[in-house]
Amino acid sequence: MSQKTPVTILGATGSVGQRFVSLLENHPWFEIAKLCASDKSEGKTYAQATNWILSTPIPASIRDRKISSCTPSVKEGLTFSALSSNVAGPIETSYAAQGAKVISCSKNHRMDESVPMVIPEVNGDHIELIHQQKFPHGGYIVTKPNCSVIALCMALKPLLDSFGLEAVSVVTMQAASGAGFPGVPSLALFDNVIPYIEDEEEKMESEPNKIFAKLQNSKLQFLPLSISSSCNRIPVTEGHMEVVSVKLKKKSTLEALKDAWLSWKNPLESFELPSSPTKMIYYFDEPQFPQTRLHRDFDKGMAVHIGRLRKCPILDFKFTLLSHNTLRGAAGGALLTAELLAKKNLL
Amino acid sequence: MSQKTPVTILGATGSVGQRFVSLLENHPWFEIAKLCASDKSEGKTYAQATNWILSTPIPASIRDRKISSCTPSVKEGLTFSALSSNVAGPIETSYAAQGAKVISCSKNHRMDESVPMVIPEVNGDHIELIHQQKFPHGGYIVTKPNCSVIALCMALKPLLDSFGLEAVSVVTMQAASGAGFPGVPSLALFDNVIPYIEDEEEKMESEPNKIFAKLQNSKLQFLPLSISSSCNRIPVTEGHMEVVSVKLKKKSTLEALKDAWLSWKNPLESFELPSSPTKMIYYFDEPQFPQTRLHRDFDKGMAVHIGRLRKCPILDFKFTLLSHNTLRGAAGGALLTAELLAKKNLL
Amino acid sequence: MSQKTPVTILGATGSVGQRFVSLLENHPWFEIAKLCASDKSEGKTYAQATNWILSTPIPASIRDRKISSCTPSVKEGLTFSALSSNVAGPIETSYAAQGAKVISCSKNHRMDESVPMVIPEVNGDHIELIHQQKFPHGGYIVTKPNCSVIALCMALKPLLDSFGLEAVSVVTMQAASGAGFPGVPSLALFDNVIPYIEDEEEKMESEPNKIFAKLQNSKLQFLPLSISSSCNRIPVTEGHMEVVSVKLKKKSTLEALKDAWLSWKNPLESFELPSSPTKMIYYFDEPQFPQTRLHRDFDKGMAVHIGRLRKCPILDFKFTLLSHNTLRGAAGGALLTAELLAKKNLL
């Protein structure tokens, strides 16, 4: 009999849900126990209910599994939520109330005071906030940040540690997959740029302040940091590119920034989590790199890719940043968080 | 016999050259007299020598015209240069030395002291610099700025006039056509972002200072203005999108900026130049506009389109800007300049 | 007061409806009187209710017009239907029953015995079938065929007239716009081919038999003709490309086929209908033409473009065919039909 931890996936048929199904296929610690989706999918097989859009096949063991509704049973365990934010809030709460350890990709609970919003390498210590949650049966909710925010904070963390941050200006070029499925119609995105993504700029301008917060007496002290963001949808399938300018607290040099990234000590390094990338940050000296199609999948799609570091005539420095929005930015990031929880015996 | 001014096109077979051919097809003032290209095209018909990529047909009157080499005759007249910057410099000089009135799309002479770099609505007065050029037979060189710079300066001009400018930060999402033909391989650009365009950022960070210069005693006094730019190639065919943040000299409001654009007095308005757009600036209140594919062709592709005006948490205000890079940004912009020269009796 | 014929558009906010609105903006004979759409749009302005996707602006005179529901009044007149086939059938019937002269883009009534399915140049004579329809107040229904079928029959008609047709094999590469809006999600179509379009092959294999029918004693005698079709959706915005092989009744030659196309006598030529293309058929000798992006918009998007004629080792000849699916294939084709009806004093 399997010793793996059973997992429930909420929203299992959507684009992020599919990533969870794919990533969990041969996971060494976890295995899929329940696939939940909206009522109209209930009772269908996974293959029937799903408009599968990944370029790897539906895992054979999953094709014929029946879909359940998103209704918690008694004593739920590890639960990944890939639900739409239209419905995620109360469903996640109802699962936690039945003891589920919910790891959510949705925005609904991210700013709740006792809910950690976690990038494992950056603020894994925030996880202890779960002890302040009042759910019975050991239930809790942990969230992952917005996909563009995850990459941004991973790139900024070494700079914050070495030089301090005063201001960050960021312009994004985001992939179609960020809008889910069906998401953006092809007629609306082919040969086009849509210079607006609802709610996205608000998230980018507020979530980093919580992610970089200091825990003091079990309370988060948000980092004061000015952020300006402009978010654009462009015609690529996967991978968010971000152009970033930063103003640092300490004066620095191009070499020192590069060194801060390359020598940054990943606190998870010794944990050997199955979904950790080999390196968290890849730095490119070639001026034409990173590129969306070429680098998004490097290292399981779990790293960030930085290039084009140069001085900014207005702030201090600017650079370009790429990450995979549905792997590191969604399902992969949530899975890594679950692995960290497992390592800390919190599952 | 036609009373139209005869026109020579240098680099007539390339992507910008094709735009000149297309725009001049039924022009009320000008008509194509000579089509010049590299030696390997010499003697071929235009249809044979050209890999035509526009979605209107090659004008019937041009198909069978013979291509000449780029060698000036005595007493050249109005000459549009769409030459590659690899060869444009000395060829344009040799034409001017034979009396040609050269209007160039190339970068080679843009920063020459007595060469005006003209956006007709913005700095048409700079044209008088040509009187300082020492070419015989009335020859001169006038340039148009870089395509991304043209749109940027058209959007900034009303703000400069009303509020003064201290700093501008701009991130571009540029079309394939900006790289000419063959330009970027499809395998290099499909489903991808290339975060680097050689030389482009240098142009964006220096040309506006000359364009916004004041003429004093027939000398240009460059505008002091800090500009930071990051230029990206994305998979669209035509149309450059720019995300702009500005710091103004005077404090202002969202309403005042919008009003500055909408009420800006176009100095060309009374001239009725054939290539002038009906309005120089279109402003969109809808948050999802402007969009590349939807708006690039509005008003003959000669206007700029602005939207998403909002406060910037770091500088003062930010907005999004679109223009057509091979119409307003190249052949159309040069043609409008020639029309202004004609109106001023300088042809 | 305007002497133009007032027009009702059903389904005015959709992708084909938008084409009707755009084409009727400055039409010399017709003008928009009513814009009708689904109940959820009723009472909104056209600009509010419409996700406009064309690269020309919403006509200024239309932006603020109110949307009505699709409910016929007494004494309706010329009515274009761009309704989804889910609802078109009974609504069109209800309009005809109130005297409307309905010209429909939907499939619902195409195969009705007394309903002509018209390509004006090909089978304009079928229009007389309307006299067999039993609607009161002079109402009737005329349909246009499927978009891929229109182009195919326009290309085949000269061959049918000159050589007779025995068999036609056709493989299509169809644009996103053929699926309407929102239509195909970008994640489903970027960098992809979808080798299936519901119902499309059935239409291509049956509609030409009716279009090419002979009228005998006011009855259509369907043309016996074997057709095999395979329909694919590919990542282009507009324009359907078709690869066609034909088996003719008479033996022929490459030159004779080309001549059949070039010398074909268009029966509408003397009518000077406003939406007629200058030429119905463009033939290309260059092997790389026609191309979707280059030629779809030629001649108002109302012609067909043929190239690559060569012998077929299995049937007799093969060639490549392009047309604009939402202009000639939808709104433009229906408008041309209305113009022919006007010319025949049937409006």
Place this chain on the structure above:
Amino acid sequence: MSQKTPVTILGATGSVGQRFVSLLENHPWFEIAKLCASDKSEGKTYAQATNWILSTPIPASIRDRKISSCTPSVKEGLTFSALSSNVAGPIETSYAAQGAKVISCSKNHRMDESVPMVIPEVNGDHIELIHQQKFPHGGYIVTKPNCSVIALCMALKPLLDSFGLEAVSVVTMQAASGAGFPGVPSLALFDNVIPYIEDEEEKMESEPNKIFAKLQNSKLQFLPLSISSSCNRIPVTEGHMEVVSVKLKKKSTLEALKDAWLSWKNPLESFELPSSPTKMIYYFDEPQFPQTRLHRDFDKGMAVHIGRLRKCPILDFKFTLLSHNTLRGAAGGALLTAELLAKKNLL
């Protein structure tokens, strides 16, 4: 010391050469000994000389290897040629003359009488033709067919074995990567179909006759088979889709065809070659499959994917076929051939 067979790659920096480098990174039997390219790359490191376009990194062990020119030494061994057909012919001959066992992706020697054109599963027995080649030192040339032909013959082989083939009509929708790098300009392919690929139709209409030839007395007896092909370039990065109609010698049924594919006995099955796909043929019952982006990478990109089997009103049956053109269709197919040669002790 490594016991792996050393390998030379000719044309190592091009798009197919990159695939060879990538596929050989951890190959259990072979290892890269020499990287050869054109004279202008000679002496550079692989990373300097190569415009790497794959989404996996350049193997670390290869980045700094020096490029040699394509000049054979004495006693060359296993040699993969990814050279352009402009130069491949004589270079491959010169290598074979020095004892190289050349496996070529180029067309130059494909039709030579004693040169086998091999798809390992389909006509691996043709390999014995090499014994008729007259090169010294054990040198020989083996070729792989055109990329579209490989997929077509893999799909047809089970039908040929079970029912015999009389005629095949095929229309292709081919990826940008098939044209190499730089290949097709993005401006020429975005939002477009190019209905012509030089030489491609000639290959598709002749190579299958040799591939399906019977060996009799060490001579190939070409299969008589009529093939009609039309080849199109469409805007996808990788993966060729083919629409196929077949006329069989024996009457058959849909079920029997499907069964012929599913029950076909792969003659390589027991060989356990490292590059063999798990299954050679994947069959889809879902009407919308296979799709280019979803299925091209399945099973290492080495299988073919078939769907949409149905009756053809003109020939007998029709279906849709997908394969990966630079994996199975180029480098992967050549590598599998080398593995078969190794298994047969012919290296």
